[in-house]
Amino acid sequence: MPSPSLVWFRDDLRLADHPALRAAADRDEPVIGVYLLDEVSPGVRALGGAARWWLHHSLASLRDRLTDRGSTLVLRRGAASDVLPALVAETGAGAVFWNRRYGGAERKIDAALKAALREDGIEVRSFGASLLFEPWTVRTGAGTPYSVFTPFWKACLDVPAPRAPLPEPRALAGPSTHPASDALEDWGLLPTDPDWAGGLRERWEPGEPAARARLREFLDDDLGDYDRARDEPAAGATSLLSPRLRWGELSPHTVWSETLEAAGTGRHAASAHRFLSELGWREFAWHTLFHFPELATRNWRAAFDAFPWPRLQPSHLRAWQQGRTGVPMVDAGMRELWRTGYMHNRVRMVTASFLTKNLLIDWRRGEQWFWDTLVDADAANNPFNWQWAAGSGADAAPYFRIFNPQRQAERFDPHGEYVGRWAPDSAEREPIVDLADSRRAALDAYDAMKRAR
Template identity: 50%
Template sequence: MIYWFRQDLRTRDLPGLHAAAQTGKPVIPVYILDEDAPGNWRAGGASRWWLHHSLEALKSELGKLGGSLHIYKGSTVAALKTIVKETGADTIYCSQQFEPWSRALEQSVHEYFSTEGLTVKRFPGTLLHQPESISTQAGQPFKVYTPFWRACNAAQPPAAPLPQPEDAIWFSEALTSAPLNELELLPTSPDWAATWHDYWTPGELGANNRARYFLAGPAEHYGEGRDYAAKAYTSKLSAHLHHGEISVRTVWHMAEAQKNETPEAASSIEKFQSELGWREFCYHLLVHFPDIPEKPFKAPFSSFPWASNESALDAWQRGQTGYPIVDAGMRELWQTGFMHNRVRMVVASFLTKHLLLHWRDGEDWFWDTLVDADLASNACSWQWVCGSGSDAAPYFRIFNPIAQGEKFDKEGEYVRRWVPEIAALPDKYLHKPWETPPLLLQEAGITLGETYPLPIVDHKIARESALAAYATIKGQASG
């Protein structure tokens, strides 16, 4: 029995692995890095760093159970053919994935091996609900989040998580697989992720520890505290969920248990669960509208007059826009592979509305630099912010980066951490350093335009330009 690991790098609550183990036949755990499958969506650098360490952790976890992870690089079908030839396996088990290329790959594996007399069995495990199980009363896909989530909550609750397959019989012979390092997932020259272990513990153990820690403490403050950039009230589970190191239904049931244990925190934890629902909604949209990572959900945005400005894009990417909350977010992203969710919305609004740069520019940058780069969530969230997506924020909702900083980083802790060159400014001027009196700038050792940039655009002028651009498609896009 081959178990083909994909974005489900765990041993707990893995229905396909559980089913393979229950056959009583030897299970062959396999991971294949198929670089051809994603097409234009090859995993970005940050995701590849995480993947290396997640596979390392999975090898260790399987080793504790008595199994070995066999690693391959190249064509999935070719690798599976080699394994079948060497072992005589007659069944391939895997978890369903929902990215367009993943679904196509599953189908090609099924079609090829069925002609060879093998069985390919695909199991749920990525979502709380299978996408086709949630629909409107008319049998159509949802396009608005709130009724979608209401329908999810009215559906059959997620089943209880499955345990590790502790009684599995593991295939014990050597195979012509590759060592993990041959996948070449880690950065080398330079090693820009050298300090990332200070921030992250990839793998199943790290995922479960993180979930327990969050739900036992910070989750109590999630409802009112998740928007404050310097506060540790978000779960930071997104990368663990994306790589499948913990199942979303495990997190769901842990949250349910915590609500029962601490009823006073129930409403806050339910808000966290609703964010799991947003992830679910993004996959729902991706399955039913697979072009959403590349094309605007609202067709009129295809003719939106996006600008082309490489120097502005570069300043945004490097955290050199002159707006401290934007720059702090972009630098947090570069230095840690992560960005606080509220700040993600601010920097996305700044790119698409202050700079009038295409949301695909931002989507591509996040895809390469986020450890939690998830096709569904990344695409849907970028389109939501810029106004072109399903159930999107209206385009004329333009975040004021000064007001956002003053509201959600009032004491400046977040900006001072990631933009240290202006840390000496008083709170009054921290989020608008260009208004600082010259004497205070001198005392703080700041020369605007040299030690820290002046704003690359004026907020008021940029807002007017954005509204003027939107006016060109307003009649078509308002529906």
């Protein structure tokens, strides 16, 4: 009897451009897909509530698509170091394939598993699939990681171009006996008491087919407006692909390739260039995490360890979380986030600046809130962008650059469409802090940090 191959799915919940799945399919042996919900291994960060909602539905879609092609998806829960070898023994698998991860804890888990399984005579191979450029391939002339985006992205564009995306397997050989699987519903990923996910259900349809459709819609209908209107939260000019990339329902290679194809006529060249640079920013975040695994907990700039964050005022944090600060654009963004699990990128910068600089609340509290409420929060981009906003991260905006949320609204929401949709009552509220006074307090704190160095 032929020995099956296991394909360990992680943040790559798709069939198209999936190198690990392609390698298994090319063996002409039975293929068993497996997803492990590992919330117990050291250093692995538990998913937030919005992420768990998305994961449930994306796994259901992946399971159905694998079944349609003749294979199966096995769900198991526990430490990967225990569960995966046990499943190999249970199925008699002769090979295990996965696409690489880049977080510090995940890399340790994968390296140990690869060594242990190979010692037992199992073929193990890993592949690059979730980044356009592997983190060890892009370095400065001195051999160090880049700390500024513009030279980083230029270096990326100077190395060999990203590979072409791989086609999805049309058929897969399934095992003669299907291994036992946890029931997805038993994992409790969906909120029930209360069920707060109504807005997420209205906004999103997780899964690879919907992701492919959204990419096509964006390239056909919205790419031309991207460069001009991407900063306007009411314009609807953004791609809405961030959760698709976070969960790997689309690969960056697919997005890259199809964007270049769509811009091939030259009509949308400027917008395509701008959009692909946003993929570059995503790459920069992941490369930074690869070289600095403590990105979610430690200041990338060590000087910020001396920043004098004042004692937390819980009422200010709650007002920010609930969109009740009395600052219209901030409140609109936070209410959009709570309702839909998403926030426009321009508004993310405004809300993050307000928390860290006007309220003087440590960026880690904001990062944790976004981790719990965003459907697209991942281990690199979420802390990377929060550190950028706070001034403590790579290529960060200077600390003294403090977004004025009123001016941001005047510039990017001049007709009040965005605020009117999400926080029509906000202007009636008294702001919880004075913007000018709180800006001065932030600059004073920054000066104190510099003196403490």
